[in-house]
Amino acid sequence: MQINKKMYTTLMITILTLSMTFAILPGTVFGAVTIGAVAPSDTGAPGTTVTITGTTTTVGGEVVLYWDQIHAWDGTSGELGRVYATGTAYTIVVTIPEAKVGVHYLTVDDLSSDEAPATATYTITSGIAIDPAVGLPGDAIEVTGTGFNSSKTISMEYWNGTAWLALTTAPIAPQTSPLGSFTCTFTIPATLANADPNVRATDSTANTASAELVVGPYIVVTPIKGLAASTLQVTGRGFTANMLVDLRWLIGTTYVTVVNDSPIDATGTFTVTFSVPLLPDATAPGTDYTIRAIDNAASPIAADATFTLIQNAAITVTPGAGKVGSAVTVAGTWFTANKLLTITFDDTDVAAVVTGSDGSFTTSFNVPAAASIGAHTITATDAKGVTASKAYTVIILSxxxxxxxxxxxxxxxxxxxxxxxxxxxxxxxxxxxxxxxxxxxxxxxxxxxxxxxxxxxxxxxxxxxxxxxxxxxxxxxxxxxxxxxxxxxxxxxxxxxxxVPATLDSVMDGIDEVKDQLDDMTDMISDIDGNVVTIKGDVTSVKNLVSALDISVLSADIDSIKVAVADLEAVVTAVAGDVATVQTTLGTLEGTITSIDGNTATIETAVGTLQADITDVKGNVDNMPAWIAVVLALVAAVAAIFAVITIRQKIAG
Incomplete structure (x- = not known):
């Protein structure tokens, strides 16, 4: 069939459109499950911490990592861990389990997809650990071995400086477990030479591992790391019997004596306790210092040990409060370097991360759905038991x-x-x-x-x-x-x-209403006793009128208003003693006469200083009834009190 150019173009557009549609459907496969890297290496002994990274098929899919076989962990194989992918990328941090020497399998499965799991190999190598790692001839040493062949006989040897010689162990012929592990002890021979290595273990199928055992005078510092001013204990063995020993701390290039002339017992052993000296702040993951013990024998015996100055582990939690499901970022410092660290929300594991070479980390998680409203604790704990906590509050959004x-x-x-x-x-x-x-x-x-x-x-x-x-x-x-x-x-x-904003006219109208109310109060006088006047009724109406005044328009011009009082057309209508009643264009005021110059008096009032004409009262200043002056004084006082209070409230508001 012939397809013309127009039909061909339409067909291609349709195919491209369908391709794009399928590409964005939820759950669509973006690619096969992969294991991109196993770090730091895909070879190592049991107990090694490794980080596996890769991609999943489904966005946000749940990823499970298995060791050798795909099933629940049964002690030898099965699930090692699980995480949810971020996008299509995942990271799982696990510790390699106890296993025999040889090739094993790491399998990653995306539980949200039917795609085939991804598999990578991990090669187990043999290894031994010696405890303690220092000693004197005759001391008992324990050896732990992992990663050997299963159910095999182990032979132990030591280096005497020229050859490897057999070690007598307990049990005499150690046997490995089905997972390739063993434990035995031996006594340090007098001829064991200091070398690295100088102790080794070999199984009957030629798998071997070695370690170094330091023999001779030594000191042990407890703890081996700590804080400034913390207490240390130093125990020494193999020194000259019944002599004295000094402890010296190397600061820079100079040894500083921290303990002087401590006695050594008849077996060449001593124990000394002292405090860490004043030192500069440590640098993460810790600053190493050399401690030297030296006795005062004719041929002095000396031994060194290392103490690491650290700071307290600490974490920050950002933010410190949030709702269920909220993202939380945890950052920490001064944890053990290169170790698996677990974050818990109360008792629930919520995140895992491997610390950096300086003991720091940053990770995040979401507040668990089951978290209750209120206070909780977020804790970070590394594989060495170093821990730090911070409070967190689960809230309801307000x-x-x-x-x-x-x-x-x-x-x-x-x-x-x-x-x-x-x-x-x-x-x-x-x-x-x-x-x-x-x-x-x-x-x-x-x-x-x-x-x-x-x-x-x-x-x-x-x-x-x-x-x-x-x-x-x-x-x-x-x-x-x-x-x-x-x-x-x-x-x-x-x-x-x-x-509508208040104006000066509206304020003046309000003042007129107050004046009218005060004038009405003269009809409410019920008794006069000397200088005391009794008013029948209350001043609520006056108070309400004053409170209702909006004088915000005056708040910026109070000083100019007070100055303008001097310009009022003021005439004194009565004088009693040094108290004058003044009639102005705004009404009647009352104040104290401070001076008189001819027919003009200077009077201080509640609203300012003014000058008034006293011609009309100069000849008969004592003719005004005393009770009227009292009433006017009372009225003026009431008005002044309410006016001052109201002005302060209006200006403050």
Missing amino acids: LSLQTRATEYAQGDVLSVSGSANEGLSYSINWNIKDPNGVLLASGVIAPGDWQMITAASYVLSYPTHTAQLPADATVGTWNFTATNAGTTALISTNLFTVS
Whole structure:
């Protein structure tokens, strides 16, 4: 059949489209399961920590690592560990199990896929460990061997400086287990020479391993690593009997004596306790120092040992609080170098990582789904038992967003305030609408707009989000709304009012009302006793009027208003002693006369200093009834008290 060019092009586009569609379907195979690397090597003795990395078939698939056979661990073979892939990449950290010498198999299976598992080989080699690694002739030494052939006889030998000689062991002919391991002891021969190696083990199929045993005077430092100012114990053997020994600490290129003339017993043994001297801070994974013991014999015997200065292991947890499922990053320092380290959330293992050459690490995990609300403990523990912990709080998200105030005037600038008990990973949309539902302003609060105060306290940076009300903004009730930018779910909403700003005229009108109320109070006098006047009723109405005054327009000009008092058309209408009653264009005031110059008096009042004409009262200043002066003084005092309180409140607010 002939296919024209147009049909061919259409067919190719269809094929490409289908290919792309299948490529993005969930669960689609991206490639076979692989084992990319086994580090640090694919050869080693049992007990070695290795990291296996590779790729999976399924994004986020669960990956299981098996040793030799695919089944649950049974003590000799089976599952070694499992993780979930990140994307299609995985990393598994495991310890090589006890096994006999030879080739074994590491198998990785993606449980979410039907693809075939991936397999790599790991070659077990023989090895021995000697405990203790130092001694004197006649001392008992224990040897542990791994990675030999199964069920074979072991022969032990030592080096005398010229040849390998047989060692007498207990048991006499050690036998390896089915997994190629054995344990035996021997006594250090007097002819064993110092060399590396000088002890070896060989099975009946010629698999061999060796180690070094140091023979001769020695010292043991306990512990072998520690903190500044910590207590050390040094035990020495093989020194000159009944002599004295000094302990010296090598700092830089100079030995500093830390213990002087400590006695050695009749067997050439001593034990000394002292504190680590003042030293510079250690450098991770630790700073090594040489400790030397030297006796005072004619031919001094000396021995060295190493002490490693370290710092306390510590971890940081970021963030320190979060919801179930939240990501947590744990970083640590001063752990044992190159060791497998486990992270636990309370008693649940949540992550594993191998420390670096300096004992540091960084890893992450998600808060377990079963975690309860409240306090928990995150702990990091390495293979040597070094551990550090940090508190973590599981929380329920508490998020609040609103306008900073609930009352504004036309022309004001309003701002958005917010608080949360954890950092947010999503954006928030906000908008402001007038009483008619018309949008005035909107914005987006990004995750980076939140400022962390504590691990469980975040606030919206001020003034990150603001809006200017128009000078002619609609008076009435406005609406603020905040929603999740991704889901559009409502987060919060609040109402606020917009009003016409106060003016000087409105303030003066309010003052007139107060004056009228005070004038009415003269009809409420029920008794006068000397300088005491009794007023029937209360001053609630006056207080309410004063409290209602909006004098915010005056807050910036109080000083100029006080100065302007001197310009009032003031006339003294009465004088009693040094108290004058003054009539002004704003009403009646009362104050104290401080000086008189001709027909002009200078008077201090509650609102400022003014000068008044006293012509009308100069000749009969004593004719005013005393009770009227008392009443006026009382009224002025009440007005002054309320006015001062209100002015302070208005200015402060």
